[in-house]
Each structure stands twice: as C-alpha cells, then as structure tokens.
Amino acid sequence: MTIRVLHVASELYPLLKTGGLADVTAALPAALIEQGADARLLLPGFPPVAAGLEDLRPVARIERSFGAPEATLELGRLPGSDLSVYMIRADAFYARAGNPYLDDEHVPYGDNAQRFALLGWTAAQLAGRLDPAWAPAIVQAHDWHAGLAPAYLRAAQREHGAPLAHVRSIFTIHNLAYQGIFPAQQFDGLGLPHDFLHMHGVEFYGQLSFLKAGLFYADKITTVSPTYAREIQTVAQGGGLEGLLRERTHDLVGILNGVDYQVWNPAGDAAIAAKYSATRMSGKLRCKSALQTRMNLAVKHDALVFGVVSRLTEQKGLDLLLAAVPDLVARGGQLVVLGTGDPSLEQGYARAARQHPESVAVELGFDETLAHEIVAGADVMAVPSRFEPCGLTQLYALAYGALPLVHCVGGLADTVVDATLENLAEDLATGFVFTRFEPDALTAAIRRAFALHARSRDWRETRARAMRQDFGWAASAQRYMALYRELAG
Known part of the structure; x- marks a missing residue:
C-alpha cells in the first residue's frame, strides 16, 4: 500500500526561501516519492x-477563511519535478511583497495568527477530503507556521x-527558537475547542504557542538531528518546552536532514567558476x-580563505567569530561573509x-549564486x-571540500569529525570542532585549521575524505518511511 503524506510548510526552494526549511521541503518529499510514497506539499x-x-x-473553496474575504485551494506542480503542491489562494493574507512573515519595518504582521491558522486548518481539511481525489494518511507539519495542523486534526477527529480516525500527524521542529507566540485573546478566532486553551494544549505562559500546539497534539515529533533531539529536552536549549519534550521523549525522533546533491555538487555546479571533484581538484583553486x-x-x-554564509545573528555565533577576525587576519587568513x-x-x-x-x-x-561561489572558493567554512x-x-x-569549522552542538556535532591527531591517524577527520562556546576555544580551532593547512598532504587527505561523505536524502527518507509505516499501523 502506498502511503500518502501531506507536508505542510511555509517555504519551498527555489520559489521562496528565507532559510534551510525551504531546502528541506523541496528535497524531502522528492526523496520520499523515490522511496514509493505519495508525497504532496501544502x-x-x-x-x-x-x-x-x-x-x-x-x-x-475553503469554507473557513479566518477573516480573509475569500480562500480557495489550488493544486499545481513544482517546475522540473514530480512534486504536486497544494496552494492556498487568499490574497488578502498572502499577496504581500517582501518577507512572508514581516512588514517593511521588519515587524511581524499583526494578522500572522490568522494567516497561519488558515494553513493548519486547510491541512486538517485535506485530511478530511477537501480534495475528493486525494487525502493523506499522514500529515507532517513543519515548524510553527504549520503548528496548528495537528491541533485542528485532533479537534476534527x-x-x-x-x-x-486513521489519519496520523507528525510535527517537525526545524528550530525551537521560533515558536509562533500570540496573545491569548486571539484564541477565540482560531476555532479550536475551548479546552485546547490549557497548559495541556496551546497555552504557553499566558499566551498561545503555535509550536507548542504541534508538539502537544501531533502523534509523533521529529527534529532535524539526533543530538538536537537530546539537547531540546534540557533547560539550556528547551525554550521553556523542555518539560513537554521530556514527557514525550518516546515520541521524539531525531532524523538528520540531508543534502540535495543535484543542487550542491561541485562536479556539476553551473554557478561556480570551475567544476571539480574529490579526484580532480584543480578547479577548486580557480574557484x-x-x-x-x-x-x-x-x-x-x-592564503587560507574562511567563508561564512549565514544569518548574522548571535545564535549563529557570529559575535564570537567577529572577535576572532584580528587573529585570523594576523595569521595571513582571509574572510568572506555573506548574510x-x-x-x-x-x-x-x-x-x-x-x-x-x-x-x-x-x-x-542574500545571493544564492554567491553562496555557491563562497562554498566553492573557501578553504574553511565557519559555522560557529x-x-x-x-x-x-x-x-x-x-x-565542496571547504572544511567545516563548527561548534559541537546539534547537527554540527553529528556531521563533522574534528581533525585531532587521533582522528587524522584513523582516517576519520573532516573538519574542526570546538566544544566550549568561548572566544579562546574558537581561536584554538582557527589555529588548528592553519596548522593542518601547513601540512599539505594531511590537508589534501582530509579534504578528500570530507568530499566523500554521503549526507544525501535517501537515508533520511528511509527513516521517515519507517516512521510513517509505524504510525499507519
């Protein structure tokens, strides 16, 4: 039996991207289709x-529009792919230029609760055959924008x-720091049962949290790396939701995101100055x-070139890196920053x-082409x-053979192996990892990068090993398929 899965999200590469979520919503459904699932996106x-x-x-026609004069469901296709995409046409809510979440003053839109309630409501309606020709057995909601989908589904059940009764939901946390919090007085306009406004529900310290709604009402919770799944159950990284996450620890699974190597592959990348591969590296120097x-x-x-492609925020550790710039430059390094x-x-x-x-x-x-050029031209990519x-x-x-320099947290800890002497000797090293989030720890990692670069043979072997790593979507899609089968019973 083919499992029908509806992914619910707010972004899709290459149409609309503000962060990594868009890359995931493009690549994961496509990988699931290759594994035999019938996956669609809303x-x-x-x-x-x-x-x-x-x-x-x-x-x-979508009967409940949350204040928009009209809302309709349309079905289309992502160009160049087999991915079917449902789209909610409600121009009063969505037909706004610029950032999808913020106005020109970079302030969240005042009606965001209604705009994204409509997204969650429509997902639940699709589960109830809003489209007579197709209905999902699994609804997978991504991040707070889709957080009400499991709540509306539970209410409808x-x-x-x-x-x-047979429809199951999954809530996927891409970043717990963004929780979709709104004043409690907006609850009455959401059309949820009154008892959902409770600490065992969508209420969060006297307000509403769309993200908490997803965590509380979904049948399973996934997040995007095994280490992050453990970290968010701690006070330090739980964002006030660690208690709920610990209660649901048996329903919480960390499944590593993958890379779409059709988009990110130096051997076929049209955006870079010269193509290259692990066995033919001359193009990297030209890049x-x-x-x-x-x-x-x-x-x-x-010169050892360090690259950064990132939001310029303290979450990304770029305050720490900024303090290290004088040392990096004094050692003869260069730094290219895009963000x-x-x-x-x-x-x-x-x-x-x-x-x-x-x-x-x-x-x-942000410039997608320049992002590719930086990753191709850098010797080291800093993600502190x-x-x-x-x-x-x-x-x-x-x-791309740009050795990652990372802080030992979340998915960074799961994907990069530090170039210690032991790891180099055992052919394991793929980058540089620092454990304490402190200036001297980052500076020490930068010094290790310079030291390895000075040993050209070790550098070349580490770079080739990094390029041989396989973080394609197939393995992640297999894990999701196993989870779907478990839920579908």
Missing part, C-alpha cells in the same frame, strides 16, 4: 509561490470520529581565485572589511553556532 499562496507553480487549477577577485581581496593562492541580520553585527563585519580591505570582504543580503538544530552549510561545505 503552502500559503505567497507571490513567488503563486507565480512559480505550474499547471495551477482550483480544487475547492474528536468531532467527526471515524472518517479521520578560490575567482572568489578573491570578485570580493576584491588580495589574490593569494596560499544579513543584526545591525550591530552587520556594522561590525563592515568595519572589519574597511580595516582589512585585502583580507576581509562582506556582502550584506551557539545552537544549531541541523545546519546545512556544513554539509554543503563537506561536499
């Missing part, structure tokens, strides 16, 4: 989604019983020179670039995050 009709989907056609030229750095083959975020960090990195114009270059914003649910940058870096 998205809000943001402008890039409405413009980017092919063969869109109306399926049904309680009200209607048998028709929905390095091209990056140095593009970013107006001194073109030095022997946007906290104004103080943007200003700090811009100041470092002015102080060291031949060694530090910063581009504020305070916490990191999975992280994709370090996985891209491994594939």
